[in-house]
Amino acid sequence: MSVDVATEIVRERSLPVRAIRDALAVTGRNLIAYRRVPQLVVFSTIQPVIFVVMFRYVFGGAIALPVSFFPYVDFLMPGVFVQTVVFGALATAIGLASDMKSGLMERFRSLPMARSAVLAGRTLADLTRNLFVVLLMLAVGFLVGFRLHTDVLGLIGGILLLLAFGYAMSWIFASVGLLVGDPETAQAAAFPLLAPLVFASSLFVPVQSMPGWLQPWANHQPVSVTAKAIRFLTLGDSPFGHSSDVWESLVWIVGILLVFAPLAVRRYRRAI
Amino acid sequence: MTYFNYLCQGTAVTDAAIEVEGLTKRFGEVVALDGIDFWVPARSVFGLLGPNGAGKTTAVRILATVLEPDGGRAAVLGHDVVAEPDAIRRRIGLAGQFAAVDPNLTGRENLRLIGLLSQMETSAIPPRAAELLERFDLSDAADRPVRTYSGGMRRRLDVAAALVPRPPVLFLDEPTTGLDLHSRNGLWDMINELVQDGTTVLLTTQYLEEADRLAERVAVIDHGQVIANDAPSVLKAQLGSTVAELGFEDASTAEQARELLAGRHPGVEREGTMVRLGSNEGPRLLVDVLRRLDGAQLAPATLAVHEPSLDDVFLALTGRHAEEISEGAEQGAEGPAVPGRRRRRGAA
Numbered sequence: 001m002s003v004d005v006a007t008e009i010v011r012e013r014s015l016p017v018r019a020i021r022d023a024l025a026v027t028g029r030n031l032i033a034y035r036r037v038p039q040l041v042v043f044s045t046i047q048p049v050i051f052v053v054m055f056r057y058v059f060g061g062a063i064a065l066p067v068s069f070f071p072y073v074d075f076l077m078p079g080v081f082v083q084t085v086v087f088g089a090l091a092t093a094i095g096l097a098s099d100m101k102s103g104l105m106e107r108f109r110s111l112p113m114a115r116s117a118v119l120a121g122r123t124l125a126d127l128t129r130n131l132f133v134v135l136l137m138l139a140v141g142f143l144v145g146f147r148l149h150t151d152v153l154g155l156i157g158g159i160l161l162l163l164a165f166g167y168a169m170s171w172i173f174a175s176v177g178l179l180v181g182d183p184e185t186a187q188a189a190a191f192p193l194l195a196p197l198v199f200a201s202s203l204f205v206p207v208q209s210m211p212g213w214l215q216p217w218a219n220h221q222p223v224s225v226t227a228k229a230i231r232f233l234t235l236g237d238s239p240f241g242h243s244s245d246v247w248e249s250l251v252w253i254v255g256i257l258l259v260f261a262p263l264a265v266r267r268y269r270r271a272i
Numbered sequence: 273m274t275y276f277n278y279l280c281q282g283t284a285v286t287d288a289a290i291e292v293e294g295l296t297k298r299f300g301e302v303v304a305l306d307g308i309d310f311w312v313p314a315r316s317v318f319g320l321l322g323p324n325g326a327g328k329t330t331a332v333r334i335l336a337t338v339l340e341p342d343g344g345r346a347a348v349l350g351h352d353v354v355a356e357p358d359a360i361r362r363r364i365g366l367a368g369q370f371a372a373v374d375p376n377l378t379g380r381e382n383l384r385l386i387g388l389l390s391q392m393e394t395s396a397i398p399p400r401a402a403e404l405l406e407r408f409d410l411s412d413a414a415d416r417p418v419r420t421y422s423g424g425m426r427r428r429l430d431v432a433a434a435l436v437p438r439p440p441v442l443f444l445d446e447p448t449t450g451l452d453l454h455s456r457n458g459l460w461d462m463i464n465e466l467v468q469d470g471t472t473v474l475l476t477t478q479y480l481e482e483a484d485r486l487a488e489r490v491a492v493i494d495h496g497q498v499i500a501n502d503a504p505s506v507l508k509a510q511l512g513s514t515v516a517e518l519g520f521e522d523a524s525t526a527e528q529a530r531e532l533l534a535g536r537h538p539g540v541e542r543e544g545t546m547v548r549l550g551s552n553e554g555p556r557l558l559v560d561v562l563r564r565l566d567g568a569q570l571a572p573a574t575l576a577v578h579e580p581s582l583d584d585v586f587l588a589l590t591g592r593h594a595e596e597i598s599e600g601a602e603q604g605a606e607g608p609a610v611p612g613r614r615r616r617r618g619a620a
């Protein structure tokens with residue numbers, strides 16, 4: 001046997017080819033964990049369903065919209081969807097921090113794999129999980145009374161926007177995970193970031209009902225804007241969502257990606 | 273004349289799988305590698321022997337391109353670790369000191385992942401994984417998540433993972449630490465077979481016995497420096513095949529015993545109340561020692577006989593003990609701890 005490379009089975013591939021292949025391999029690995037680790041299964045199935053059902057029946061009757069274009073449940077569901085996707089991004093921070101600490105990283109560094117695969121595989125797996133979660137919540141949402149006031153195109157547009165927003169959030173939390181470096185701290189660090197985004201928002205109540213000083217933030221912060229954009233896409237034009245919100249949301253998504261993807265990549269490069 | 277020039281004079285350098293020259297690495301204040309040199313001929317097993325903290329893992333990590341060196345040079349199959357890491361990564365397998373497998377994947381899925389990331393032909397992976405699982409006695413557990421595996425099973429899977437792409441050079445960092453006797457022997461056989469098939473193996477160990485069993489050559493490392501580089505048999509011959517340790521009530525009795533034995537056994541030395549001596553005569557050593565002591569009415573309080581260990585090599589080479597042989601590495605030890613000494617293998 002030759003002492004040189006075992007050419008029969010190991011191929012020399014160009015970097016772009018490796019980057020894609022390896023990212024998919026790592027994505028597959030991460031998705032297996034989402035199916036197999038009980039906490040993660042609960043996190044991506046039962047928890048979203050509970051959110052949808054609970055918000056529908058606990059708050060659904062208590063709150064009335066100031067101007068009633070549609071039932072509160074229709075206002076609420078896009079908010080619940082966005083909230084779930086935002087909380088889901090926590091998984092990116094925790095997952096990536098765990099990856100960086102795991103013994104597996106040591107082996108990865110000795111393999112001829114694309115260095116980008118760990119980060120790409122993590123965010124792609126979370127995108128895939130979000131697709132599943134969103135479809136699940138939508139199905140449950142329809143069961144508990146959510147109704148589409150636009151058309152299928154609007155619905156598809158809403159789903160795509162939701163996924164794109166989730167993907168952007170994943171990069172924010174990828175940066176957090178890499179910055180703090182361990183899963184427990186990542187979880188703790190993420191909450192203060194999430195609270196003002198999720199609670200001072202238009203997710204569950206119309207911004208019009210908030211104190212004046214909070215309204216500018218609550219109107220234009222990315223989580224609110226995206227919820228309003230999805231309301232526009234699924235419910236049509238109303239005081240709770242205009243076409244301009246879609247554009248504003250897209251600007252946020254692109255802006256977040258432009259800032260946080262390079263930041264995460266830089267942190268990641270330094271960490272490996 | 274540098275070490276490399278020296279090598280280049282012969283034909284040896286063309287057949288070196290691993291070349292290390294003046295390699296240094298520090299972590300803050302800690303000097304992990306303080307200029308080590310060694311080279312490993314292709315198709316051989318080379319051992320790095322040293323206590324905890326000697327720098328073995330650091331050396332392996334640099335050679336496996338996990339870590340960059342601060343100074344010096346290292347090459348694997350002619351490729352420099354700093355200039356051409358990817359060329360090296362396509363040619364090596366690494367089983368690090370701690371099992372690097374994913375607990376949520378099954379054994380088979382772990383091997384598949386490593387196969388993919390090693391740039392193997394996708395169709396070549398499943399048969400290779402099945403073959404390795406069989407070989408490492410993991411076929412029954414192949415489709416169970418690794419978190420249900422025992423420590424020994426994980427370790428075996430870890431070594432199997434290093435072998436997936438049939439690397440011509442294999443790094444094994446303390447591969448048998450934590451393995452039971454059966455698994456350890458299995459792994460030793462496996463390593464011998466790999467070398468027969470043309471693989472070059474660099475392994476680290478804290479056991480002289482293991483280095484002796486497997487490696488044609490051993491570099492003994494201490495505080496980031498190579499303090500000996502020889503065939504294990506040569507190292508052992510310096511010590512004798514058997515080491516006896518006698519404990520006495522007090523230091524003066526021990527000194528009397530040492531003087532008594534020194535005539536017949538020049539290597540005898542005393543340390544506090546302990547007297548130790550090595551010999552190639554095996555059991556006859558004991559008979560002789562006890563007869564002499566008895567004749568002089570000197571009864572030892574404790575008595576231990578064992579094969580030479582890393583600690584003995586250290587004592588012979590440096591005049592001091594291998595300070596930090598870890599508890600885990602000595603877990604094979606039986607019998608009572610010898611007073612004033614470390615726990616070690618051997619019968620009392």
Ligand SMILES: Nc1ncnc2c1ncn2[C@@H]1O[C@H](COP(=O)(O)OP(=O)(O)O)[C@@H](O)[C@H]1O
Pocket residue numbers: 299302303304322323324325326327328329330331
């Ligand atoms: N990542 C690190 N950061 C700081 N110190 C380290 C690191 N890795 C190793 N060391 C130190 O370098 C020395 C050599 O360690 P190592 O190579 O692991 O030795 P061995 O494998 O022989 O036990 C030790 O003193 C260890 O504490």
Ligand SMILES: [Mg+2]
Pocket residue numbers: 325328329330369445
């Ligand atoms: Mg080590």
